[in-house]
Amino acid sequence: MEENIDDEHFFYAYTSFRQSKAVFECDFPLPDYAPILVEKMNWFSGHKNWCIEKVSNTVVDIRFYVLDDLKISKKAFYKILYQKMMSSDWIMEDGFTESKKSFIRGFIECRGSVDTTAKLIAQDYFYDDRTELKKALLLTDLMDLPCEYANFNARDLQPQFVAGIVKRNTQFRINAYFYANKIGFLNDYKAKVFDNSYPTRGSKIADKITYFSVEIPTPKSNSQFLSYINFFTNNIYERSLNEAAIKQLRKQLGFKNCDASAEKKKRNQTIISLYREISEDKCAICGTTKTFLNKNTGRQHFEIHHVISYANGQECDNIANLVKLCPTCHDSLKKGATSKAEQIRKIIKILNEHSEIYEFADSYFMLGDINELAEKVWEHLK
């Protein structure tokens, strides 16, 4: 999404793609296809905002413009979008639903390209701050996209990113066979690129989406999920896991179960276990590092607290919403356990000292002011 400053101010989303070597120009002329794609995108979006920006034999660029009549910043616009999404019904439905697939198509096909040899659909994902990163994680956290078929290939540790102010870039990649079979292509040109690059046993079109009959490979162990975990730890927590911790997490993985709600539950437990592993053993309120020794882990015992209670919805089972507390402080944050003023003071301390929690709560409640935010978090205590 970009900003465009003219007389009037617009936000726009765009998709642009180039002619692929896998498709002969005369078999699929892009100037003929562009208006068809625009019509299709408008049909799916429910608005008529998509229009052709540029089209030639080698490139298509189409855009969805939104007039900024509220005169808000790009950041505020994103926030509203995020909030709207998080409060919609479809996002909390269990399973890999049509609505979720539709969202994924919008995300993947607008930016991603079909790699004609690596069996992947890949896209570069650029971000300026860690909040953006967390939004990317929506794909695996909330869309029920099986982690073993998708991964984030973080490039943050490359020297040019470590050294400078250069925007960080991460590649988001999804298995092309899984995509072609389970999610399906909206963009017929990209479907054609896939068809010409990989062996298939035919295709079918249902509700304007093209699905291919292909064998989906069995993922190799949990390597994809491990890359997801590394992504979390390297980018969000800037901590690396030791071998024993990885081994333990590996044991908890293995999303082979087809039952979506069981899989989701398991994933959430994994997020909590992951947080337990990577975060420092220190109470986020009183600061103590000593409680008692937990014999199973060989570490000091701390409890994991959801800053916005998980009873408020699935989206609260997010790693950016967790802190470690000692048992005494954890009890003191139960609804009605101590005075409101005392609890608010503790919540403010957590928000002040944990930027990722602040960002998460800020996106959740749409309140930037720390006092208002703490008040809201307090109202949602369980």
Ligand SMILES: [Zn+2]
């Ligand atoms: Zn404490």
